[in-house]
Amino acid sequence: MLRLIIRSSDIHAAGCFTLENISKGTRILEYTGERVTKLEGNNRYEGRPFTYLFGVGDGEVVIDGHGMAMFVNHSCNPNCETDEIEDRVYIIALRDIAAGEELTYDYWLYDGDEDDEAACHCDSKRCRGSMYSPEELRKRRRAAAKKKKQQAKTSTQGKKASRSR
Ligand SMILES: [Zn+2]
Numbered sequence: 001m002l003r004l005i006i007r008s009s010d011i012h013a014a015g016c017f018t019l020e021n022i023s024k025g026t027r028i029l030e031y032t033g034e035r036v037t038k039l040e041g042n043n044r045y046e047g048r049p050f051t052y053l054f055g056v057g058d059g060e061v062v063i064d065g066h067g068m069a070m071f072v073n074h075s076c077n078p079n080c081e082t083d084e085i086e087d088r089v090y091i092i093a094l095r096d097i098a099a100g101e102e103l104t105y106d107y108w109l110y111d112g113d114e115d116d117e118a119a120c121h122c123d124s125k126r127c128r129g130s131m132y133s134p135e136e137l138r139k140r141r142r143a144a145a146k147k148k149k150q151q152a153k154t155s156t157q158g159k160k161a162s163r164s165r
Pocket residue numbers: 075076077120121122123124126127128129130
């Protein structure tokens with residue numbers, strides 16, 4: 001068992017730090033917790049600004065995180081990745097990690113609430129500004145543009161209506 005600690009993080013609230021060197025490819029932690037349906041998971045976190053849900057397989061089942069792994073913060077330039085191995089989710093070192101470093105992985109979020117920006121403060125050079133996956137960001141930009149267009153249309157119709165009065 002690797003020696004890890006939870007302490008305050010510059011990225012977000014608390015983070016998970018390693019007290020020893022970790023070599024690339026090491027399975028550091030398992031993302032443990034109760035497995036529930038996506039619907040049940042969303043109900044549990046309704047109205048809360050964060051979740052500890054981790055989608056597995058096709059995303060219909062989520063792990064409601066409980067344990068050390070849920071403290072691992074997001075970074076757009078992470079030192080870990082997650083991988084599903086025989087139906088279990090592990091946080092694995094992407095590179096050699098030195099003692100004292102904070103562990104991070106790319107959350108690659110999807111299916112967020114419309115008004116939730118999931119802002120990222122990882123400060124890496126390649127920061128996307130958000131914890132959403134690039135695909136989810138494209139989807140959200142398209143949805144926002146569509147909404148804007150519809151609003152513009154509605155206001156034009158409004159003007160026409162008032163003129164014809
Ligand atoms: Zn970032």
